[in-house]
Amino acid sequence: xxxxxxxxxxxxxxxxxxxxxxxxxxxxxxxxxxxxxxxxxxxxxxxxxxxxxxxxxxxxxxxxxxxxxxxxxxxxxxxxxxxxxxxxxxxxxxxxxxxxxxxxxxxxxxxxxxxxxxxxxxxxxxxxxxxxxxxxxxxxxxxxxxxxxxxxxxxxxxxxxxxxxxxxxx
Ligand code: FES
Ligand code: FES
Numbered sequence: 029x030x031x032x033x034x035x036x037x038x039x040x041x042x043x044x045x046x047x048x049x050x051x052x053x054x055x056x057x058x059x060x061x062x063x064x065x066x067x068x069x070x071x072x073x074x075x076x077x078x079x080x081x082x083x084x085x086x087x088x089x090x091x092x093x094x095x096x097x098x099x100x101x102x103x104x105x106x107x108x109x110x111x112x113x114x115x116x117x118x119x120x121x122x123x124x125x126x127x128x129x130x131x132x133x134x135x136x137x138x139x140x141x142x143x144x145x146x147x148x149x150x151x152x153x154x155x156x157x158x159x160x161x162x163x164x165x166x167x168x169x170x171x172x173x174x175x176x177x178x179x180x181x182x183x184x185x186x187x188x189x190x191x192x193x194x195x196x197x198x
Contacts, residue, residue, distance in 0.1 A: 040104045044069060045113025053100035060084040062100035063110060071111035071141045075170070082169035085142035086110050092149035111141035114148060123193070124148055127186035128179075135173035143169045147183050151190055159184050 037052040051066030063069040075083035077096045084096040087109040114122040134140045150165045162183040
């Protein structure tokens with residue numbers, strides 16, 4: 029990639045939730061801001077912008093990552109999945125989202141999309157995840173409202189439902 033001047037905007041195309049999406053970004057623009065401001069994917073939240081709170085977590089090429097710790101230009105050509113793409117086509121909520129709804133696992137909801145994206149990745153790579161492991165994942169996110177208990181309940185319920193669905197299909 030050629031060296032860009034500080035205020036020069038470059039075209040960036042990513043695969044956002046399975047579809048190509050193009051926008052423009054200065055070299056210093058964070059991926060989190062690019063998603064929200066250029067592509068309108070405002071489900072991704074911005075909290076600390078320091079990699080601490082986890083609110084901005086998305087999946088990049090399948091792996092959960094803080095989008096405030098990556099520049100938009102670094103995402104060019106890559107696959108980015110956000111909370112907007114969590115539910116399967118034709119469904120309003122994914123199993124995980126439904127578990128959050130049923131367990132009242134959010135209040136203001138600011139932290140929720142990031143937690144969902146981390147759990148979504150973790151449950152994919154570790155379908156046998158137990159409560160202790162799910163607590164570790166959730167521990168990477170700051171929630172100022174819930175006290176975490178319902179979030180843990182929702183994650184455990186989602187893990188069980190996903191296991192059950194898998195065994196029914198097998
Ligand atoms: S906004 Fe990215 S970790 Fe807090
Ligand atoms: S629900 Fe408000 S910060 Fe988590």
